[in-house]
Structure formats: structure tokens, C-alpha cells
Amino acid sequence: MEATENIEILDVTIIEPRLKHPTIFERFDNLKGGEAFIIHNDHDPKPLYYQLLGERGNIFKWEYLEQGPAVWEVKISKLTQEEGETVGELVAKDFRKAQVFKKYGIDFCCGGKKSVAQACEEKGIDQETLEKELNASTAAETRETDYGSWELPFLADYIVNMHHKYVREAIPALYEYTTKIARVHGKQHPELLEVAKHFVNVANELEAHMPKEERVLFPFIKQLDEAKKQGIQLDRPPFGTIQNPINMMETEHEAAGGELEAIRELTNNYTLPADACATYTVAFKKLQEFEADLHRHIHLENNLLFPKALELEKEVLK
Numbered sequence: 001m002e003a004t005e006n007i008e009i010l011d012v013t014i015i016e017p018r019l020k021h022p023t024i025f026e027r028f029d030n031l032k033g034g035e036a037f038i039i040h041n042d043h044d045p046k047p048l049y050y051q052l053l054g055e056r057g058n059i060f061k062w063e064y065l066e067q068g069p070a071v072w073e074v075k076i077s078k079l080t081q082e083e084g085e086t087v088g089e090l091v092a093k094d095f096r097k098a099q100v101f102k103k104y105g106i107d108f109c110c111g112g113k114k115s116v117a118q119a120c121e122e123k124g125i126d127q128e129t130l131e132k133e134l135n136a137s138t139a140a141e142t143r144e145t146d147y148g149s150w151e152l153p154f155l156a157d158y159i160v161n162m163h164h165k166y167v168r169e170a171i172p173a174l175y176e177y178t179t180k181i182a183r184v185h186g187k188q189h190p191e192l193l194e195v196a197k198h199f200v201n202v203a204n205e206l207e208a209h210m211p212k213e214e215r216v217l218f219p220f221i222k223q224l225d226e227a228k229k230q231g232i233q234l235d236r237p238p239f240g241t242i243q244n245p246i247n248m249m250e251t252e253h254e255a256a257g258g259e260l261e262a263i264r265e266l267t268n269n270y271t272l273p274a275d276a277c278a279t280y281t282v283a284f285k286k287l288q289e290f291e292a293d294l295h296r297h298i299h300l301e302n303n304l305l306f307p308k309a310l311e312l313e314k315e316v317l318k
């Protein structure tokens with residue numbers, strides 16, 4: 001175990017109940033990047049983990065030193081700025097990095113809230129190699145659209161006009177292809193029946209998901225932007241804070257991403273069998289196109305639009 005002798009221990013059991021979490025938060029906020037403290041408790045402080053994650057984001061490391069039954073000790077370290085940067089944030093700054101994450105099978109959109117270190121650990125990837133490739137990816141003189149500099153109403157409209165429109169146009173054809181190949185080739189390749197089911201799932205999910213963004217979330221983001229420009233303060237919306245619909249959208253993104261991930265696994269990364277006909281080939285090509293578009297779409301929402309809208313809300317809500 002690493003040296004923990006010099007790290008301050010906060011005994012949570014002796015703090016008045018209503019002051020427990022505020023005290024821990026204060027202690028955490030006072031840490032500099034790379035520093036840590038230990039909390040000592042008589043039960044698993046897991047709820048605190050989620051509260052910290054929700055309110056401060058993925059900027060800490062949570063390590064159990066003792067796991068009950070009577071004593072629970074957790075070392076909470078604040079990450080340095082570099083350690084704390086998530087995969088999603090890196091791609092938000094420069095989309096060229098997405099290629100590298102894609103190559104290693106690291107999810108930068110739906111699961112983009114992980115740090116590079118966490119993602120590497122999960123996938124068993126050498127972090128140094130990955131970081132070298134990330135740096136190389138942005139060294140080339142290619143130009144990427146700088147979505148990060150766009151105003152939020154423009155970004156929201158762009159998402160609807162480019163991505164929602166694409167999804168709606170692509171679904172009918174893909175539905176036809178996936179059901180057709182399942183029908184024709186399902187005997188020799190039973191996984192195609194599963195592929196067709198997963199496609200129906202993702203199509204249904206997205207058809208229910210996009211109108212929520214178009215009718216509720218995006219118009220509210222535009223209102224926030226307008227309020228800031230006019231210098232006025234807005235009343236709280238019926239959903240309380242924009243964090244609520246955002247959480248819902250992110251959960252739905254994860255579900256949609258999961259369906260496509262399942263298709264990728266079932267088809268062994270879209271490997272065509274020797275007896276694949278033209279429709280089979282087109283279906284796989286179009287499914288991959290659909291997946292790539294969805295990844296970029298979700299990336300623009302999860303990593304750019306939503307975090308910026310949350311910041312904006314803090315400024316203009318009463």
C-alpha cells in the first residue's frame with residue numbers, strides 16, 4: 001500500500017450528522033491537485049462517492065483502505081489537472097483525438113466521463129503508448145471544425161439539422177437492410193437476427209429521444225442564452241435544473257450506444273462472411289456510418305452542449 005501515514009484522517013463518526021457532508025466537501029475543496037485525505041467511517045460512505053461525483057465531477061480518486069464491517073476508510077485524492085481531464089473533454093478540445101480513442105475501443109461519447117488513466121486501466125491499454133498517439137494525432141496540420149467556439153443556439157441547431165435529420169433519414173433504409181439480411185441469411189448467420197433486434201431498439205430509442213431534446217432541452221438552452229445576452233435572470237424551469245433533463249438524456253445516450261456496441265460485437269467488428277451478398281455488405285457499411293454519426297452526435301451533446309449549458313444556467317437562473 002502507498003504511504004498513508006502523513007495523510008490527514010477525518011473521523012466522520014464524530015461529526016454532527018447534518019454537517020458530515022459539508023465538512024467533507026470543504027476538506028475536499030481545500031485540497032490541491034495531487035493531495036489527499038482519508039475519511040474514517042462506521043459504514044460504507046458510497047453515497048458520498050456519488051454526491052462528490054455529481055457535484056464536483058470526475059476530479060478525484062476514491063480508494064478503499066478498509067472495507068468494514070465495523071470500520072470503513074477511504075482515501076480521497078484530488079487529481080492533478082492533467083489526470084483529471086476526461087476522455088470526453090480531450091475530444092471536445094480537439095476532435096482529431098477521437099480517432100485514436102476509436103482505434104483502441106475507448107468510448108469518448110457515451111462513456112466519455114472517464115479519465116484517460118481509468119479508460120486505459122479498464123481496457124488493459126498502455127497509457128504511455130496511447131498518450132504518444134494522442135499527441136501525434138494533433139500534431140498534423142489538419143483542421144478540425146472548432147465546435148467549442150460556437151454559440152450554444154447555433155450548436156443546438158447544428159445538432160438537429162445535421163444529426164437528428166440524418167438519424168431520421170437513415171432509420172427506414174437501415175431497418176429494411178437489417179430485416180432483409182436477417183430473413184435471407186439468418187439460417188447461416190443467426191447473429192443477424194439479433195442485429196436486427198438491436199437495430200429496432202436503437203431506432204425506437206432515438207425516435208423517442210430526439211423530440212425531447214428538440215421540444216424541451218434545446219429550446220431551454222436557447223432561452224438561457226437569450227437571457228444572458230439580455231442581462232436578465234430567469235425563473236426556475238418546471239424541471240428544476242437543467243441537470244435533470246441532461247441526466248436523462250445521458251442515460252438514453254448510453255442505452256443507444258450500448259445497442260450499437262452489441263451489434264459491433266455480434267458482427268465481430270463488422271467482419272463480412274465470404275457469402276455476404278450486396279445487401280449484406282451495404283447493411284454493414286451503413287450500420288458503421290450510423291454508429292460513427294451517433295458517436296459524433298452524442299459527443300457534441302455530452303461533452304460540449306450539456307456542460308456549457310450547465311455553466312450558463314448557473315449564471316442566469318434566479
Ligand SMILES: [Fe+2]
Pocket residue numbers: 159163164210213297301
Ligand atoms: Fe441529439
Ligand SMILES: [Fe+2]
Pocket residue numbers: 209213249253298301
Ligand atoms: Fe441526445
